[in-house]
Structure formats: C-alpha cells, structure tokens
Amino acid sequence: MNARTPESVLNAAQALDQVSNAWDNDILAQLKAYIAVPSKSPMFDADWSQHGYLDTVMRNAATWVEAQKIPGLKLEIVRMEGRTPVMFFEVPASNGDGPATVDSNQTVLMYGHLDKQPEFSGWRSDLGPWTPKYENGKLYGRGGADDGYAVYASIAALQALKSQKAAHPRIVGLIETCEESGSYDLLPYVDALRPRLGDVALVICLDSGAGNYDQLWLTSSLRGNATGVLKVEVLTEGVHSGDASGLVPSSFRIMRQVLDRLEDSATGRLLPASFHCEVPADRLAQAQATAAILGEEVYKRFPWAHYDCDGATAFALPTTTDPLQALLNRTWTPTLSVTGAEGFPDFKNAGNVLRPYTAFKISLRLPPLVDAGTAVKELKALLEDNAPYQARVTFESSGGATGWNAPSTAPWFEQALNAASLAQFGAPCGYIGQGGTIPLMSMLSKGFPKAQMMVCGVLGPKSNAHGPNEFLHVPYAKKLTAAVAQVMAQMAASQGADSDSASASSAA
Secondary structure (H helix, E strand, O other): OOOOOOHOOOHHHHHHHHHHHHHHHHHHHHHHHHHOOEEEEEOOOOHHHHOOOHHHHHHHHHHHHHHOOOOEEEEEEEOOOOOEEEEEEEEEEEEEOOOOOOOEEEEEEEEEEOOOOOOOOOOOOOEOOEEOOEEEEEEOOHHHHHHHHHHHHHHHOOOOOOHHOOOOOOOEEEOOHHHHHOOHHHHHHHHHHHHHHHEEEEEEEEOOOOOOOOOOOOEEEOOOOEEEEEEEEEOOEEEHHHEOOOOEEOOHHHHHHHHHOOOOOOOOOOOHHHHOOOOOOHHHHHHHHHHHOOOHHHHHOOOOOEEEEEEEEOOOOOOOHHHHHHHHHHHHOOOOOOOOOOOOOOHHHHEEEOOOOOEEEEEEEEEOOOOEEEEEEEHHOOOHHHOHHOOOOEEEEEEEEEOEEEEOOOOHHHHHHHHHHEEEEEEEEEEEEEEEHHHHHHHHHOOOOOOOOOOOOOOOOOOOOOOOOOEEEHHHHHHHHHHHHHHHHHHHHHHHHHHHHHHHHHHO
C-alpha cells in the first residue's frame, strides 16, 4: 500500500482560510483584551498573586478554549500553593474519516505562556505596552507575540483538523505563567502532570522567532541564561565628591574592574573558556544556509541609532557585518548585557556626590551546550573573589536556565515541515538558532529524548519582544497556525504509513 503524502493529508488552502477567519473574527479581539492586562511575570511583579493579573489572563484563555467546543477536549487550570497557575488540556487521538491507524498513545505537546515582560520605555507616542493597536497587519502591545497568541493559535490549528475530519494524534496543551521569570514554577507542574502527558512524540512550542516572514522557520538551538544583581559597596552613605574623590575609590570604577574579569570590553568576548563551546557541525552548516537566505538582514533588522555626519546619515555598527558570523554571535556565543542599574540618581537630582554603591542587573547568555548551574557558580566566584580595595562585592543570582540543542530531525518531520512551509509560504522551511532562552525545552528534551521538537514562532524582524513597540505579525501568524495543523496531520499520516508497512510485512 502506498504511504499517504503530505498533500493528501490536509487541504492546505482550506486550512489557511479557516484559521484566517478564526484570527480575523475572534482571535484578534481575544489578543487585544489580553494585551490590555498587565500580567507581568513574577520576577517583575512580586505581588502578582494579590494583583490577580496572571489569574485573569489564564481564566480568560481557558474560558475561550472551552467555548470552542472541540470534541473530547478536557481542560483544567492546575494550581499549586504559592506558584503561578498552569493550564492543561487534552484531546484524544482521532482517526477522522480514515481507518483506525493513529497510535492513541503517542502525544503532541503544545506549549505557550501568558506571563509578560515589563513595560520598558521608548514606545511610540500612539502606542503603549497595555494599549493594543492593530495597524497594517501588526498587532502592537506587550505579550501578544511573546507569546500570548500561542494558546489561541494551537486551538485554531486543532479546529482546522477537526473541520476537515483529518486524523490527528493525541494532543495535550501546557500553558504556563512563569516563563519570563525562567519557568521556575513549571518543573513541579511537569512532574505532577507527567503521567497525564503520555508518550510525547512531538513538542510544538510557539514561543520562538523567525528569520523573516517569508517561510516557516524551525528553531534549531536556544542559548541558556544566567541573571543576577552585581553590587559594589564602598561607603555607607554618599559624600561630597570634592572632599572624597581621589581618596575614596569610585564604586563605578570598581564595577568596571570586576566586569573586566568577565568580559573584554573592547570586543565583548567573555573571557572564561568554560563559558564557550564548540558549534556542532550540523548547526554550522544550517547557519551557513540561513546566512545565504537572510544576508545583511541578519543585522539590519535592528533599530540602530543614527545621526547626521557631514550631510550623510551615520549609523551605529554591529559587531560584525558577516552574516554567518552574525548568526553565530547571537546564537552560539556567550554575551553579557547590563539590563538595569541602581545607585544612580536622576540627572536632575545628581549633585556633586560620590555615590556609596553601584548595582547592575546583568544577563549572561550562554551557548546551548553550557550548563547554566555550573556557569552561575563560576560566575559568582569570579565576580566576588579578591575585590579591589576590599570593597564589598556581591553577586546575587536570580537563577539560570540551560540552553537547548535540537535533536536530529526524523525523515517524516523534515518532510512535513517542508511541505507545510511550501504550501503556506511558497518557500521551504528554514532553520535558525535563537539567542533567547526557553527553559522548558531543555527540560522536555531530557524528559522525552525521542520527541521531535517543532520550536517556532512569530518573533521575526523588528517584532521587538521585551522592548518598545512589540508587535505580532498577524499574516505570518495565520500561516504559521495553518502550518502547525499540517504538521500534526502529517504525524498521524506517518503513523498510518508505519502501520501499513507493519501489516504488509506481517502478511508477507
């Protein structure tokens, strides 16, 4: 018997029409309401439980999911004392209109999150983090793209399968509200829900990025992350700089010396060799192919500062203009970012005073194969030991998350990705590493080592997650939703093909 092809599994055009209608007539309104709620992650809202915003967006999403009346869907909001809530839903496998060939045990796990990054500054005057605005196919506001849309897109993809009576595997959903804080609440839930997760054969995570908006992009790796507050204390209170400077060492100068242990300030290279790793050959080959596709857009996508210089416009420059090196720098190279500071008065209140301390919130991106726990311990010792002038130097870690390198791609999965990308975008699937961190992926890869990982998302050029003017590219999101439906249908078809092959072998 001939194995079914991806084209015969699901009508791609019909799937896109259906999900587009769902987006236009329902999902957009849901996401506008979601954006309006300041459901900041616990790291950025210590009183999240009292404020109730995380509960609000979770309850709203759950109510919407249940209102879709998907046959067999069961949903539960799971709560553990003192932890942020998690949504869990499950839908049994279905053979659709076909013969009974779907493995009812193999499971698709769909993941997303509803917590958000904080407001940040610099929003366009007509925009704001909690003020949704739909303009030219882009939905502006915090969290829509990162990634409040995920649960809505997941259900819309499932509806597309049901409407065509297509076979699909068993599907479970896991939607958390602690991702932007490092998912520290998630592991206890995963452990508690593990018996209900089943035999996870495919993970669909919609919390990642895209190299462009012209094709489906599969994330091949994610960097890890280590964050914390580095503080340098010299005095117990501020003193007159004219009286003390030159005798009392500046806490800022000591901070610079301490950071020089970690980073070469001239190049940005992190100095500890243990924070680096070799790029695997297959990832290097994929980066070369992606560099050929994206070219200068790898670095031109960012909002570079510019100014007038002798009648011409001069732009700030990236660390490299070589597309391949640029991709590797943002996906496989450890880097340091200072994301916040304390101990500095506003300009209007900054008198001639030597400040008693300087504190930086730092974010260290780690290559996918570097263990975050080990890196955090080494980082603390490196920064704290033998402080200049015996100043009090402390590093208080906020935790770390180990990165992720995707498993090898199964033939059916690679075929399904390319077929879905060609059907929805007219171009083959691209592969790209991402510089961000999704803590769950490392957890799931360890827990389900045989599972295929469809890690993708809508965070393409200029979408600016975490920063000002974040937007969700709706036309891309529609096609991505339809592509997800196609891949799930093809997974069921591949199971049917395996069953056909097994039957033929038995008959022979």
